[in-house]
Amino acid sequence: MPLSIFGFQALWSPYLIGVILFLTVLYFLVTVVWRKDFKTSEPLKKSEAIYFLLAMISLYIIKGSPIDLMSHIMFTYHMVQMAFLLLLVPILLIKGIPWWVWKVVIEAPVVRNIFKIFTQPVVAAFVFAMMFSLYHIPVLFDTIKLNETFHGIFSFILFLAAFFMNWPLVNKVEGQPKMKNLFKIGYIIANAVLITPACALIIFNPEPMYATYTDGEVWLKAMELCVPSSTLSGLTLSGPELFNNMSPIGDQQLGGVLMKIIQEIIFAVVLFRVFREWWKEEHTDEEAITEKALRDFQSKKQSEQY
Incomplete structure (x- = not known):
C-alpha cells in the first residue's frame, strides 16, 4: 500500500520546513548582521555555516521527510532515525554555531550550572546511555509512542542528553574545560560500549518487544503522532504489515543492528579526527623540544668557546 494515503502533511511536514527556515534565517542574522x-x-567561518546548514538539512530529512513516517511503521527506520538524530545532528550543531555565540548561551546564569554538571564526560556518557536504554524499555517505549506530550518531552530530553554527550568531543568554546585528545579516544570507546547492552537486548530478543509495531490497534493509535487523526479516521488499516514485508522480529533485529553499525561509523570518523589531532600535537611538541634542545646546545657551545 502506498504511503501517499497518509497525505502531504504526514509525508513532508510543512510546519517543520517553516521552523527550519526560521532557525536558518535567525542563525545568519545573529552570526552576520547582529554580530x-x-x-x-568573529566573522562567520564558511565551515561553520556549512556545518549548520548540514544540521538543518539532516534534521529535516530525519524528522520531516517520509523517513519520519516510516519510523512509525517500521522499527528499522526508527533506529536509523535515532542514530542520526542523536549521534550526528548534535555534532553538526555544536560545530556549526560559532564559539562566541555558544559562550553567551552557556554562561547564562541558569544554563551555566546545567552545562557544568551534565557536560562532565562521566556524567554525560552515563546519562545518555541511561536515557537511551530507558527509552527502549518496551513498556516505556509504547507509553511514549501513544502520548504526544510524553513523546515530545522524552524526545527532547534524550536529544539534550545526546548533545551533552557529544559536547566534550567537539567543544571549542574559549574558557570552557576541554578534554585532551588522548582522553577523547577512551571517551568514544566508552560511549560505544555503554549503549551496546540496549542494542543487544533488541537484537537478540527472540520475541517482538514493542506493541506499537506489532498490535494493529496500538500501532494505529501511535500513528497519530505523525498523521492527522482526521486522515486516519478515513482509512481502513489492519497494521504495519500493509507497508512492510519483514516479520516483526526481523524488523526489530535489523533496527538494532543498523543502530550499532551507524553508531560505529560515526564514532569511527570522530575517532579518526581526534587521533589525527593528537598525532599532530605529539609531533609538534617533539619538534619544539628538539629545536629547544638544539638552541640550548648551540648556546652552550658558543659560551664555552668564549
Whole structure:
C-alpha cells in the first residue's frame, strides 16, 4: 500500500520546513548582521555555516521527510532515525554555531550550572546511555509512542542528553574545560560500549518487544503522532504489515543492528579526527623540544668557546 494515503502533511511536514527556515534565517542574522552587538565575536567561518546548514538539512530529512513516517511503521527506520538524530545532528550543531555565540548561551546564569554538571564526560556518557536504554524499555517505549506530550518531552530530553554527550568531543568554546585528545579516544570507546547492552537486548530478543509495531490497534493509535487523526479516521488499516514485508522480529533485529553499525561509523570518523589531532600535537611538541634542545646546545657551545 502506498504511503501517499497518509497525505502531504504526514509525508513532508510543512510546519517543520517553516521552523527550519526560521532557525536558518535567525542563525545568519545573529552570526552576520547582529554580530557586532556581541562583546566578543568573529566573522562567520564558511565551515561553520556549512556545518549548520548540514544540521538543518539532516534534521529535516530525519524528522520531516517520509523517513519520519516510516519510523512509525517500521522499527528499522526508527533506529536509523535515532542514530542520526542523536549521534550526528548534535555534532553538526555544536560545530556549526560559532564559539562566541555558544559562550553567551552557556554562561547564562541558569544554563551555566546545567552545562557544568551534565557536560562532565562521566556524567554525560552515563546519562545518555541511561536515557537511551530507558527509552527502549518496551513498556516505556509504547507509553511514549501513544502520548504526544510524553513523546515530545522524552524526545527532547534524550536529544539534550545526546548533545551533552557529544559536547566534550567537539567543544571549542574559549574558557570552557576541554578534554585532551588522548582522553577523547577512551571517551568514544566508552560511549560505544555503554549503549551496546540496549542494542543487544533488541537484537537478540527472540520475541517482538514493542506493541506499537506489532498490535494493529496500538500501532494505529501511535500513528497519530505523525498523521492527522482526521486522515486516519478515513482509512481502513489492519497494521504495519500493509507497508512492510519483514516479520516483526526481523524488523526489530535489523533496527538494532543498523543502530550499532551507524553508531560505529560515526564514532569511527570522530575517532579518526581526534587521533589525527593528537598525532599532530605529539609531533609538534617533539619538534619544539628538539629545536629547544638544539638552541640550548648551540648556546652552550658558543659560551664555552668564549
